[in-house]
Amino acid sequence: MHTKTIALAVSLLLLTSCGGGGSSDNPPAPSSTNNPSPPPEPPPSTPTASTGVFIDSTVSGIAYQTPTYSGLTNNAGEYNYLPGETVTFSVGGIVFGSTAAGPVVTPLSLVSGSTDPTDPVVSNIVRLLLTLDDDGDASNGISISSATSTAATGVSVDFAAADLAADPGVSTLLASLPGSPMLVDAATAQSHFANTLATSWGTMKWGTGSWQAATP
Template identity: 40%
Template sequence: MKTLKKLFLLSWVVLLAACIESDDDEEAIKEALEEEGVGYFIDSPVQGLAYSSPSHTGTTDAFGRFDYEEGETVTFSLGTITLGSSSAAKAIHVSDLFGDADANDIDTLNLARLLLTLDSDGDPDNGIQLSTEAVTEANSTNFPNGIDFTSASFATDVANYIAIEGVAGVANLVSTANAQDHITYTLSEVEGLLSNCGNECVPRAAFNEFVENVSPRHAQEGVSPNLASIVLDMTADYDGDITNMFIEIHGMPEGNFENCRIDWSGFTCNGYTTQTIYDFFQDANNTMHILNSEHVTRAFDTTEKTLTITWSGSLRDNYIYTVHVFNDGETGDEDDYKTWWQFTTGTNNAL
């Protein structure tokens, strides 16, 4: 988040999603990125925020676009409530408004929670659209002292506002955990691009469109090594054969591993391969095991569309685990299922 290169790549992700239905995707992306003085406000692209700088004022569009001049500061507002300011750049992430280089401070998370809650269709994958009511009701009447995104009572502070019909009409904000997951997923997309291996990069998570939830969550840290199972929840409309999914669980000592890749043939990472990579059932020769044998019990609930993976051993302390679940079907794309995600263990006393 601290470099213009990473911001540039974030904008590339935004534009790729926006242009996906075009026959001239690559050319459209190239032309948009070469457009001078146009930036993008994102976690997902946010439509409906007011922006102002010495040279420009306006409202972000469906792609989160705003006009800017190099060297200026851009201020973003929700209605009449100022959210924050950042140096002008090709892409500005919610965390940039708070100088949060790691995108995990409480003010970043609370702003992400609010924007995700206000998304008019509840689907941030297609961008965040702010309704007219969400903008007009964000005023000094509802927030006489503005919004303090560091407040310990943040959820209470915005409760009356989000409950207004047409604003969001809900009683509760999107949870901090879900907001963090969304931010992590966005940034992991960037890491995938940085490692230059497309949609088979790790730590980029790859979730089939029919995945509803995984546990532990992607990028969750401090997971107890005593964890005994992993759960994959599919959506109700998933028609693939959940009973034939294959499972791989790869573990590596926590560290700065880059350019990792997972594909149908296995997992490689900085010289580690499927033959040398560690896993928590390694044998004396450190041979990689595909964990769909006697080491693992798999339970399927075809009604609830869940896959539960259980083992009798223990995870290792301070390890990064990559879970790869796939079904190389032959009857259609729904069966040709593939997903992976990562989590990191703490020590034995971790929660």
Template identity: 35%
Template sequence: MYKLSLSLVTIAVLALAGCHGDDEVQPNAAAPTIASGMFKDSSVSGLTFESGGERGITGADGSFTYEVGNFITFSVGGVILGAGIGAAIMTPVDLITHGSSDSPQVKNIVRFLTMLDSTPPLSDGIQISSAVQAVANSWNPIDFTSIDLDADLASIISDVASVDARTPELLNTEDAKAHLTSTLLCLNSGAFVGTFSGGDQGIIGFYVSSGTDTTYGDYAFTNKTSGINDVYGIAYSTNTNRYARISGDNIKYGTRFIPIGHNDIRRFISGAPDFSDIDGDLVTTAELESTYTGNFTTPNSTSGDWIKRIPFPATSGVFSGARIGGAPDALYRFSAQYFTAADTNHTQDAGLFTFDIDSLGNVSGLVYSIVNNTQESLAGNAVDLGSNGLQITAASGTTITGTIDLSEGKITGGVWDDGLNNGLFNGSGCRLN
């Protein structure tokens, strides 16, 4: 009898425990944050992407969604291109560990993608047709480290030719690198504004050229086309109320200056030459007043360290900045830095222009005065190759004119005038989408 009663009690206790367990509210894992991005080797549409629970096909502009902090994988049917931590802008470089535009694996991915483009030219973006997406489900994986990609892709190229009714072109490795480089140059270019602090403090602005400049430099313009992302800028000290002009001209100043690397680090080194002869030694071009070493941690942000050697003793600190303007879906992106004419003391207005141009030639953008730490909108129009074809007006009434070449990505003969100050400028740009 005692044993029976104990058994009944035990069963009752277990039953109650079970009921309590069913009613207990278990904490839910935090829902992942979803963000959107774009895949660029020019814009690539028709790629399959997967990031956690996010999955789909990239849109006409290369758009995709991803779980923040999670990996995202890109593929075409059975061919996996690679994976990387999701970001607002991703390129073939981001799919390979320590990738760069020189990596054989990266160049082979570019060769594969450009071969799939159903709507040449490549400048209009890479579009993978629905027919190719369908037949790609039967494709086997590709080893992008292969030294004989032509042979490895033979059957795939045959499939593409059949379903797209065209003759696919497989670029050589150097042409593939050139194509990717043009994409990276455009993605990196633009205007960035932030602050610097440490032994001095103030506002800093960077102008990143698109690599298409033909006339730029420090005081005397130098004629060259760089093909690299030189980093220029303005550092305005709120302690001295004076700005320093930052140069990235590695032709004039040699290996002391490094343009943005087309890799996962995106490091650069630029400097402020001692133009104002602060140390009084009558040398104004060979010395560096200060050096700025940093990384573009994303195409939209930068940070790093600075050191000022002149005047002695040296001071140092850190800087950071973020892109201003520059819509990711713009057709064309242009930017420039401006200075007040004959401002030898470096105290008058100086800053950055950045603007987008749509297919109708409408211009919208921003002007940022680094000296005054103010921003205002720009609007106007651009006529390709027209004399003074660039006509822009700022919200305050400042006029900005110049000759613009959309295909070459150049602004020449630029003039700005706010009614009180004025000056000349040249700029660069590119087709982004």
């Protein structure tokens, strides 16, 4: 009886020893090379700038600002913008107005709801631009010099004023410029601007009692 007990114990030990060396049923962990990382996303493309022009004749040297671009209009009156942006034009501290940036911007664009170059606010904008022209000859374009921009620093103008010549900002600025130029009168400004819109650029035409975009 004692001998059988010993034999049974030895048999159990041998079975346990053989079972411990068996292989696992779990599959091997996957190699990292079987799951490569996704490629990095390409950087966002840079939007392409559009070019617009500011005209009352071409206006060069006037400051412009959009959310993306800023600077001075070039000799052709051109500025840069991205579609959908708003652009603001100024000389020193004098803000002429803001509007949706586009291929062509005029003083009409800067006065909300205005369609007529005889609009008093539009007329006042044109009057001051003509007055600030460096050579006083708008037929070859309007050029705003750096000296004029510097003189206008800290100056503000109310273009809705009934008497623009009496506006403190206008009188102070003109007195500080060489030769103390006189403010161009409203009739001259309106005639010039209407002629620019109707002939020089052909961007506007008179129709149904208002100035409208000309059809190509």
